[in-house]
Amino acid sequence: MCIMITKKYLLIFTFFVVCSSAVIGQKKQIIKDGLIGHRFLTWNAVIRLNQIEVTRDRNVGVDERSLHTPERVKAYREAIAKGMPGGKITWALSWLALKDTSANYRAIHKLMAEYHKKYGDEVTFIPGGYFANAYNTRAQVNLDLHDALQMVSRIVGNGYRPKSIVAGFLSAENQQYLAEKEGIHVCQGNIWSQFSIDNQDGDGSISYPYYPSKEHFCKPAQGKSDFIDCVNLDGWTIDFLAGRREGFKEGFNSRMGVGPIETIGKYGQEKGTREMMHSTAIHFDKGVELNGFGWVAEGWELCLEYKFDYITEYLKQVKARWPDVEMVTQGEFGLTWRGHYKDNSFDYRFVEQGSGIGGSDIDKEIRWYMNKDFRLALLKDLNKSTGFKVIDLTRYDLKAVEPKDMTRRWSLMGEINQKQTRLQDKPRPIDSISQSSHALIFKRYKNLPKN
Structure with a gap:
C-alpha cells in the first residue's frame, strides 16, 4: 500500500514539474533539424587596401597594404584551423582589394580560391568599408555590388558565386536588390546596437537573423507587402550589458563582446578571452535553451596587429566547452536559418x-x-x-x-x-x-x- 501511494504521488509530482517547465520556459525537449538544436559560429575576415574605402576612388583612414600580405593570410588561416579543425570562415574583400594587381594581392587572390577549395571557405565582397550608405547613393551601392560580385567569381573561378555579402550596414533597398537581382539571400546588413561609435549609427534592430522590411533595414518585415527575402545578420556578437551604452560613455566600449579590439586589445589575452567566452556563453548555454539554437558571430580583421595565437586559443576554448559547435560560413548559416523560418515567426x-x-x-x-x-x-x-x-x-x-x-x-x-x-x-x-x-x-x- 505504501509503495502504491509513493508511486502515485511520484507520478503527480513528475507531471507538475513537466508542466511547470513548459509554462515558465525552462528546459524542454528540443527536436533537432538543420537549425534547431545546433550551436553555430560564423567568422568574418576582412581584407582591404584602406581602412574605410568609402567610394571606388576615395578613402577615409589609414593605408593597410603593409598588413595584408600572403604570409599574414596564411598564418591567420592556419591559426583558425588549429583552433577549430574543419571550421569554415567567410573572407570579405573590399573594392580596391579585389581590383589591386600588385604581387601581394595577386597572391592573396590565389589563396582565396585555394581556401574555398580546401576548407570550403566563402569569398565575398564588403562595400564601402562597412558603411556604404553613409557615403554612396543606393544606386551606386547596387552597381558596386554587381560589379564586385563578378570580380569575386573570376577570382575564385569554376562558376563560383558567394552565398552572402558582408556590409556592416546596408539599406533595405540594397538588400532587396541583392535578393531580387543578384539572387543572394543572406547579408550581414546590421551592426546590432551601434551608436556614437565608428562611422555610422544603426541601433534599433534585432541581434539574431530576420527578414528586413522594405521600410527600414533595422525593422523586421511585418507581412508579404514589405517582405525582403534576404536574411539580415548582425556583424559581431556583443555583450548585451556593454551594448546598452552610448559609444564610449562612462569610459567603457559599447562594442565589447567577442571582438578582439575591445577585449584582448583592451584587457590582455587572459581577461580579454574570458570576456569573449562570457559573451559566447550567453548564446551557447541559456540561449540554446531559450531559442532552440545558438549563434555567435565573430569579425576579426586581418589588419589587427594581435598575435594569431589568440585566435587559436579562443577557438580551442570554444570547442572544448561546446564540442558540438559548428563553424560554418556566414552564407551557410543564413541559408540554414532561411530553410527553417519562411517568415518572421521567431x-x-x-x-x-x-x-x-x-x-x-x-x-x-x-x-x-x-x-x-x-x-x-x-x-x-x-x-x-x-x-x-x-x-x-x-x-x-x-x-x-x-x-x-x-x-x-x-x-x-x-x-x-x-x-x-x-x-x-x-x-x-x-x-x-x-x-x-x-x-x-x-x-x-x-x-x-x-x-
Missing part, C-alpha cells in the same frame, strides 16, 4: 548577468525579448529590490522610414532606447509605458516581471 529571448569586465556590470541582469512586433529590454540591479525596469522598447508594428540622403544616422529609435540619449529614454517600470505598448507586450508575454 521569438528570441536572451538573459545575461554581467561578467564584471568593462561595461559588463556584474551586479546587473538584462533580459531581451525580440520578435516581429517589437524588441524589449529589461534591466535589474541585483543589489537593489527595485526589480526590472524597461530600458528599451522599439516597436516594429509602426511606420519606419530610412534616411533619404547619405548620413551616419540610420538608427530606428523607439519609445525607449537603450542608449539613453533622449529625455524619454530614462529607464522606467513596465507599467509606466504607453497603454498601447503595454497591451502589445503583454499580449505576447503574459508573465513578464513587472517590478
Whole structure:
C-alpha cells in the first residue's frame, strides 16, 4: 500500500514539474533539424587596401597594404584551423582589394580560391568599408555590388558565386536588390546596437537573423507587402550589458563582446578571452535553451596587429566547452536559418548577468525579448529590490522610414532606447509605458516581471 501511494504521488509530482517547465520556459525537449538544436559560429575576415574605402576612388583612414600580405593570410588561416579543425570562415574583400594587381594581392587572390577549395571557405565582397550608405547613393551601392560580385567569381573561378555579402550596414533597398537581382539571400546588413561609435549609427534592430522590411533595414518585415527575402545578420556578437551604452560613455566600449579590439586589445589575452567566452556563453548555454539554437558571430580583421595565437586559443576554448559547435560560413548559416523560418515567426529571448569586465556590470541582469512586433529590454540591479525596469522598447508594428540622403544616422529609435540619449529614454517600470505598448507586450508575454 505504501509503495502504491509513493508511486502515485511520484507520478503527480513528475507531471507538475513537466508542466511547470513548459509554462515558465525552462528546459524542454528540443527536436533537432538543420537549425534547431545546433550551436553555430560564423567568422568574418576582412581584407582591404584602406581602412574605410568609402567610394571606388576615395578613402577615409589609414593605408593597410603593409598588413595584408600572403604570409599574414596564411598564418591567420592556419591559426583558425588549429583552433577549430574543419571550421569554415567567410573572407570579405573590399573594392580596391579585389581590383589591386600588385604581387601581394595577386597572391592573396590565389589563396582565396585555394581556401574555398580546401576548407570550403566563402569569398565575398564588403562595400564601402562597412558603411556604404553613409557615403554612396543606393544606386551606386547596387552597381558596386554587381560589379564586385563578378570580380569575386573570376577570382575564385569554376562558376563560383558567394552565398552572402558582408556590409556592416546596408539599406533595405540594397538588400532587396541583392535578393531580387543578384539572387543572394543572406547579408550581414546590421551592426546590432551601434551608436556614437565608428562611422555610422544603426541601433534599433534585432541581434539574431530576420527578414528586413522594405521600410527600414533595422525593422523586421511585418507581412508579404514589405517582405525582403534576404536574411539580415548582425556583424559581431556583443555583450548585451556593454551594448546598452552610448559609444564610449562612462569610459567603457559599447562594442565589447567577442571582438578582439575591445577585449584582448583592451584587457590582455587572459581577461580579454574570458570576456569573449562570457559573451559566447550567453548564446551557447541559456540561449540554446531559450531559442532552440545558438549563434555567435565573430569579425576579426586581418589588419589587427594581435598575435594569431589568440585566435587559436579562443577557438580551442570554444570547442572544448561546446564540442558540438559548428563553424560554418556566414552564407551557410543564413541559408540554414532561411530553410527553417519562411517568415518572421521567431521569438528570441536572451538573459545575461554581467561578467564584471568593462561595461559588463556584474551586479546587473538584462533580459531581451525580440520578435516581429517589437524588441524589449529589461534591466535589474541585483543589489537593489527595485526589480526590472524597461530600458528599451522599439516597436516594429509602426511606420519606419530610412534616411533619404547619405548620413551616419540610420538608427530606428523607439519609445525607449537603450542608449539613453533622449529625455524619454530614462529607464522606467513596465507599467509606466504607453497603454498601447503595454497591451502589445503583454499580449505576447503574459508573465513578464513587472517590478
